[in-house]
Amino acid sequence: MALSCGAGALAMGGTPFSGHALDAAHVQRAAGIADKSAGCTSPHPNFGCVIARGERVVGEGFLYAQGTKCAELQAVEMAGGELCKGATAYLNLEPGDCHGDDSALSALIQAGVSRVVVGLRHPLRHFRGKAIHSLRSEGLLVDVLGEDMRSKIIEDALKSCLVVNAPLLYRAAYGIPYSVLKYAMTLDGKIASSSGHASWISSKLSRQRVFELRGRSDAVIVGGNTLRRDDPRLTARHGGGHLPIRIVMSQSLNLPEVANLWDVSVAHTIVTTQRGARKSFQKLLASKGVEVVEFDILNPRDVMEYCYDRGYLSILWECGGGLAAPAIASGVIHKVCAFVCPKIVGGLKAPTPVGELGMVEMSQALNLTDVSFEQIGPDMLISGFLQPIPDLTPVIPTLGDTSSIDPTLNPYDANIIFFYKTWDPYGALSNFSSHPLHMPDENGVYITWQSVEHYYQANKFVGVDDPIARACVGEIKSTGSPEEAARIGRTSERQHPHLMRADWDTLKINVMYKALKCKFSTYPHLKSLLLSTVGSVLVEASPHDLFWGGGREGEGLNYLGRLLMQIRSEFLGEDPPPINC
Ligand SMILES: NC(=O)C1=CN([C@@H]2O[C@H](COP(=O)(O)OP(=O)(O)OC[C@H]3O[C@@H](n4cnc5c(N)ncnc54)[C@H](OP(=O)(O)O)[C@@H]3O)[C@@H](O)[C@H]2O)C=CC1
Numbered sequence: 001m002a003l004s005c006g007a008g009a010l011a012m013g014g015t016p017f018s019g020h021a022l023d024a025a026h027v028q029r030a031a032g033i034a035d036k037s038a039g040c041t042s043p044h045p046n047f048g049c050v051i052a053r054g055e056r057v058v059g060e061g062f063l064y065a066q067g068t069k070c071a072e073l074q075a076v077e078m079a080g081g082e083l084c085k086g087a088t089a090y091l092n093l094e095p096g097d098c099h100g101d102d103s104a105l106s107a108l109i110q111a112g113v114s115r116v117v118v119g120l121r122h123p124l125r126h127f128r129g130k131a132i133h134s135l136r137s138e139g140l141l142v143d144v145l146g147e148d149m150r151s152k153i154i155e156d157a158l159k160s161c162l163v164v165n166a167p168l169l170y171r172a173a174y175g176i177p178y179s180v181l182k183y184a185m186t187l188d189g190k191i192a193s194s195s196g197h198a199s200w201i202s203s204k205l206s207r208q209r210v211f212e213l214r215g216r217s218d219a220v221i222v223g224g225n226t227l228r229r230d231d232p233r234l235t236a237r238h239g240g241g242h243l244p245i246r247i248v249m250s251q252s253l254n255l256p257e258v259a260n261l262w263d264v265s266v267a268h269t270i271v272t273t274q275r276g277a278r279k280s281f282q283k284l285l286a287s288k289g290v291e292v293v294e295f296d297i298l299n300p301r302d303v304m305e306y307c308y309d310r311g312y313l314s315i316l317w318e319c320g321g322g323l324a325a326p327a328i329a330s331g332v333i334h335k336v337c338a339f340v341c342p343k344i345v346g347g348l349k350a351p352t353p354v355g356e357l358g359m360v361e362m363s364q365a366l367n368l369t370d371v372s373f374e375q376i377g378p379d380m381l382i383s384g385f386l387q388p389i390p391d392l393t394p395v396i397p398t399l400g401d402t403s404s405i406d407p408t409l410n411p412y413d414a415n416i417i418f419f420y421k422t423w424d425p426y427g428a429l430s431n432f433s434s435h436p437l438h439m440p441d442e443n444g445v446y447i448t449w450q451s452v453e454h455y456y457q458a459n460k461f462v463g464v465d466d467p468i469a470r471a472c473v474g475e476i477k478s479t480g481s482p483e484e485a486a487r488i489g490r491t492s493e494r495q496h497p498h499l500m501r502a503d504w505d506t507l508k509i510n511v512m513y514k515a516l517k518c519k520f521s522t523y524p525h526l527k528s529l530l531l532s533t534v535g536s537v538l539v540e541a542s543p544h545d546l547f548w549g550g551g552r553e554g555e556g557l558n559y560l561g562r563l564l565m566q567i568r569s570e571f572l573g574e575d576p577p578p579i580n581c
């Protein structure tokens, strides 16, 4: 429910809220607006903030993507100065003070908010409790749902906070991304006719909903047979917005040479397969820009662990029963969304949504929880959880648990420090950390780039005399999010390789060096972080980037780690090791 005039009364139908009911309603509203950016914030959480005086909502906002204005600041700005004084701020999730970015907390403190109600503590251990502690030490009253407030209404509000960040919670608890298995079946339980034909079982309205589900996911998975049979596109055809990566799991790699998923100008495609399978076909895929990742034994759990390493939060499985069964059996599926359609197709051999699970008695059946039913046109969408959303709130940390760097990681014991995602310990070493840089352009004019990633991606096209190249640089410059900058740069590279700077391969290390040197010279706390790693080898733990990262098994060249170590040596006044050693 968006506010158009900057203020709104929450109670409907003239019944005023009070006490817990009022707090619960405002927190639910914060969770509701946080959900507006689902899919766009990934791999970061969905944050919403509502500022209220009693029932009256005076300001609200949600985080669009990492690097964009935080929800709390938007809410404060919407409310304006006076209305915030003595007001209560409602947050669905505790802010994660990433690498010294305290804009969320300082917005609330400086605006004079006197009380903060937090739905959930941050699920990541090194953030959990830190912002709550800071707010309390500034004299604000902080209430956490389920800890400082308990009742049935509060439980419901807490549930909304869990649901809106379910992908992050599953990821944090289980070390794999959140997975939803979605399928459309006839009333007699078939996902295709006996010939394998499946388009379409569900109605147009239901398929629109599938596009939304895809838009909320980091990746969509199908098996090799679905690719052979359906030649799917797996895009979210809602114009603009987030497009998931497409993943195919195929053991045989017996796949067609021409397929919609091989058109990577639309979205990136990864084919996962068995080590050594059809090497010549792997080469063909690579020549089309499709990434091939080999596994010793291809199975859903290993693929999910790989997706976790790549930083994915949520996966939509759109496979048939042959792959859905091992995915369920190996415990990687958390939620099921079944579109049940009023059609009967029959056929003893017609495929069904889930293959062999080895169960012999009905008592062995898996029971879904939190089941919901929604009618969509003529179809019924039945959804439920196979594994409950993990609530991490009961794990209250000690203060020592909340240092910004994982206390279990001593750089002097661990000879190698791996870094990759910004929220991890040492995440500030990542190019995606939101630290703006002021760098001169080719004419010596200083320009602000929101992160190293922005500067690096834009430089692929800087100075190229072409309107598309200029538009790409402009788009990267104006986006707040490093993920978005990377997406624009990589998509433009795939779609217009001829527009890239001709000498890019020889230039790129120097471009990266300049941006990193600027970043670590500009921010003293980042320089200290880098210097604190002395004695350790720095490795960017990217499983897929074999140039800048270290790769899955150390096969990557790790140029990012090498540049950081070079800059570290320069700060220490040492002779840096040659970068090509
Ligand atoms: N109505 C709906 O919602 C949907 C309907 N369908 C329909 O279902 C049918 C396809 O079903 P199905 O063959 O089950 O689907 P999938 O192709 O999605 O899954 C099976 C395939 O997955 C690959 N695979 C990779 N790893 C494994 C593993 N560890 N265990 C098992 N398989 C693995 C294999 O590919 P490979 O053989 O290449 O090695 C295997 O053939 C088609 O008719 C399609 O139209 C499909 C999706 C959704």
Ligand SMILES: Nc1c(N[C@@H]2O[C@H](COP(=O)(O)O)[C@@H](O)[C@H]2O)[nH]c(=O)[nH]c1=O
Residues within 6 Å of the ligand: 183, 184, 198, 199, 200, 201, 202, 206, 207, 210, 222, 226, 230, 231, 232, 233, 234, 235, 318, 319, 339
């Ligand atoms: N047949 C069927 C579905 N099938 C799924 O959708 C994929 C096709 O996606 P796309 O090519 O992007 O339209 C297909 O391969 C399979 O995974 N989905 C549904 O919601 N309803 C349907 O009736």
